[in-house]
Amino acid sequence: MGAAARTRALVFGGTGTVGEAVVRGLREAGVATVFGWHRARERAAALAAELDARPLELDLADAGATRAALRALRDGGFNPDVFIHCAAVAPAAPLAAISDEDWRQATEVSGHAAVIALQELAPAMAAAGEGHVVLVGALDRAQSLPLPIAFAAAQGALGAITMAAAKELGPQGIRVNLVALGLLEGGLSGQLAPSLSKDYTTFSALHRLGQPQEAARAILWLALENTYVSGKILSVNGGI
């Protein structure tokens, strides 16, 4: 069973380190791409111009605005067969300093935004008989690591959403998977404690951090080529 060509993609977090590599790969594959951005207006404009991709201003911490933006996209005739969620925020506060707003931001941008996107995009995917959802998270929760708690919790929720959504949406031809990334050069990894990067380089099997392009290649395989893997966490972490 070969993979049917996938033609339209929506990417959350398109101006992030991994998101940009994903958008680039999608456009190289000839996939019409809309990418979400929040603060990086100039970066989004430059990326859109360079790659002929469509930018979409999105504050994923605002559920109502996110839902409205996705509905406007649909009403405008853009129904993606691929959805990739690369957006995340990593509040670095220790336990005692986590504010309610830190927690809200972290969980809204990761898990809730993924659920809103699934709610808004799945009906058209189901009607088409096929859809491919790739959530992108950090680390696969198989290890005990010194991560900020709000960040770890928000990322952990993505795994649970992946498994449950794959079960519910699988009969409609929609595959849902999570790529759990290890530490990369750049992006959110740079906001974590420097000692974590050093330990990672020492203890991981490949003894190095990953490149965003390496992450993007795994994400893109699941988004564009995969036909049978669903409800799974693909660990792309250099062996930790």
Added chain:
Amino acid sequence: MTGGSRGLGLAIGEAFARAGARVAFTFSRNRDDAEEARARITAAASGAAPLVFQGTVADAAHVQRTVGEIVASWGGIDVLVNNAGMTQVLPIALLEEADWDAVMNVNVKGAYLFSRAALKSMIRARAGQILSIGSFASERIIEAPVHFAAAKSALRGFTEALAREVGRYNIRVNLLSPGLFDAGLSRSLPQHRLNEYLGQSALGRLATVEELAQLALFLVSDQNTFMTGAKVVADGGL
């Protein structure tokens, strides 16, 4: 490729050949299957015939001879797929020591012997990919023969530890664990067991060997540079 004469092994061999790889495979018993596989891989490779070796993967002499001839012919091995496997559907009360040993030998010792032999050229090249074929039987509580489930679980530990040991040489080691697919074990299961399985599967169908082969191809390709020690379970959302 160990166990490359039929089923998933053959599909992976054909996919690799279509992608431009020179393919060598082993088989244990059925010469007719091996000759058909040789023809199919040759066709997939636009006329380049595979190297074919008969023997059991748990026989160290066979492993040494096979790897030695491949390295002598091609100068090295870039990719090893530990695919050879066997099982018997037996309850533990009827499972003799010889059955246990046979399943452990083919599924686990074979992976160890072939990996050890192939790694010499990979370490010299400071590059390589080892992919072992596991099973969803090591992922879930299911009705599976205990020796088979134990053997496939052993491959998880083997994969993780070997990935850690040889990562410094830029060698990646991963595990692909399929659910039921349209060859092998699914052919011998009673229909009610198949129906139970499909009822639990989100995608509601068995995998095809071709789509599993495409996944295997990705995992050993230059596209995969940062995954190692990983297991990829392909079970249609079981």
